[in-house]
Amino acid sequence: MAKAKSAFVCTECGAEYRKWQGQCSSCLEWNTLSEVRLSAPRPGAASASGAGRSGYAGSLSKEVVDLGSVDLTEVPRLSSTFGEFDRVLGGGLVPGSAVLLGGHPGAGKSTLLLQTACKLAQARKVLYVTGEESLSQVAMRAHRLQLPTQGLKMLAETSVETVLAVAERERPEILVIDSIQTMHLEDIASAPGGVAQVRESAAVLTRFAKQSNTVLLLVGHVTKDGTLAGPKVLEHMIDASLLLEGGADSRFRTLRGQKNRFGAVNELGVFAMLEHGLKEVKNPSAIFLSRSEEQASGSLVMVVWEGTRPLLVEVQALLDESALGNPRRVAVGLDQNRLAMLLAVLHRHGGLFTGDQDVFLNVVGGVKVLETSADLAVLLAVVSSLQNRSLPRELVAFGEVGLSGEIRPVPSGQERIVEAAKHGFTRAIVPRANAPKRAPDGMEVVAVDKLADALEAL
Known part of the structure; x- marks a missing residue:
């Protein structure tokens, strides 16, 4: 041997x-x-990353061509039957692409893909491969969700060689693998879920999808810190990496695009987990703005940009006198290190000291804000809680705060103001470079250059 x-x-x-x-x-x-x-x-065999272990040899293009002669005809996309899913994908499923869907246990990964597969199977050939559940378990879930089950081809298998043999015979347009951590190749000595099995199995399945023009949907597990389980190289082999987030106690799920070769990165889709599965939320700003009637200090609405659209979310701040020598800085939905930096800017250029206060920050609705346009709204909410004075309900704010106290402009500023006006807001504090020449009807735009100007505008 x-x-x-x-x-x-x-x-x-x-x-x-x-x-x-x-x-x-x-x-x-x-x-x-x-x-x-x-x-x-x-002897005579090739590796999965080269010629493929299941007979799919060769490269995607064997001839050298001139870049100017490449056909630029747009490949028609397949709708997933979910508008929010299509938005995150960049317009729909692309034939020959590999999409990785990750998320914590119970987030709804299998539910979302089963709903998508059942609806697509009414008009297209779909093969759903389950490696974690039996066929009866999947059928019970589909019956509970009241999904159309006729036409969806099912396969309970964990061997990649068997899956590819069945796929070669069935020729599906969409191939779903649930999950990649259960797949294994016979000539890899490690156990399923290991680094070698995950990487090599994904490489073989991706090569089959590219050569057969099949849409490949992979389910991936995540670790306790929220990152994709397995080697990081798995994210380099696929075309789109999506993360489905949402706690078990929350009815809302957010689908965020972390990598997408066919669309915008950081695009956000919102779903609601109901009795009959996931339902898309077409106007997520209306949900995140469901505020209480009683005005409270430390609450302010900010306009963030998620992918290709503006999103209105509420940020809440709570400051309390600390009994510890080292006050706590807790941020949920925001970068905790950036919060510490903003508090230092507030002390240096705003004249407000928070060194003896515990600072707690929360973005309502479980949304994770990744961009810096939330800086100004965060500081205004902190000031509101520190002075125990509520801010007007019709006020919105956005803008990046620099270390010297300047308010820097952010991309798509005018689109953010228009979105705020659509939801009934009448006053906005924005960077001067983002102020429009003509404000929307009923909207007062306050342009500021420095943090002191923003505090004075309150």
Whole structure:
């Protein structure tokens, strides 16, 4: 027998090493190398990353062509039957693409894909491969969700070779794998879910999707800190990486695009988990703005930009006198390090000291705000809670705050103001460079240059 070879792969960045070492030289992370056992290649056989273990050999293009002669005809997209899902994908499913859907257990990954597959199967050929559940379990869920089950082809299998043989025979337009952590190749010695199995299985399935022009939908597990389980190289092989977020105690789920070769990154789709499955929310701003009738201090609405559309969300701040020597800084939905920086700017350029206060910050609705346009709204909410004075309900704010106290402009400022006016807001504090020449009807736009100007405008 050929002696099995082994390598060590970093679970953070996917770098490979011949010997084990404590620190990865590529990403500088410690204790992230795991051993991968690789069997010696059979005579005449090729690797999964090269020619493919299941007979799908060759590259996608064997001829050298001039870039100017490439056909630019747009590939027709397939609608997923969910408008919010299509928005995150960039307009729909692209034939020959590989899409990875991740999320915590119970977030609704299998539910979303089962709803999509059942509806698409009424007009297209769909093959749903389940490796975690039996066929009866999937059928029970479809019956509970009252989905049309006729036409959807099901397969309970964990062997990649068998899945590809069935797919070659059935020729589906959409192939769903639930999940990639349960798939395995026969000539890989490691267990399913390991670094080698996940990477090689995804490589073979992706190559089949590219060569057969099939839409490949993969379900991926996440670790306890919310990152994709398995090697980071898996995200480089697929075309789109989507993350479905939402706690078990919340009825709303957010689908965010972390990588997309066919659309905008950080696009956000909102769903509501109901009795009959996930239902898309076409106007998410109306849900995130369901505020109480009683005005309270520390509450302000900000306009953030998610992908290709503005989104109105409420930020809440609570400041309380700290009994600890080191006051706490807690931020839910925002970067905690950026909160500490903004509090320092507020003290230096706003004259308000918060060093003896515990600061708690929360973005209502479970939305995670990743852009810097929330800086100004966060500081105004902090000032409102510090002075225990409520802000007007018809007020919105957005803008980036620099270390010198200046209010910097943000992209798509006028579109944000128009969106706020549509929802009935009548006053907006914005960077001067984002102020429109003509404000929308009924909207008063206050343009500011410095943090002191914004505080005076309150």
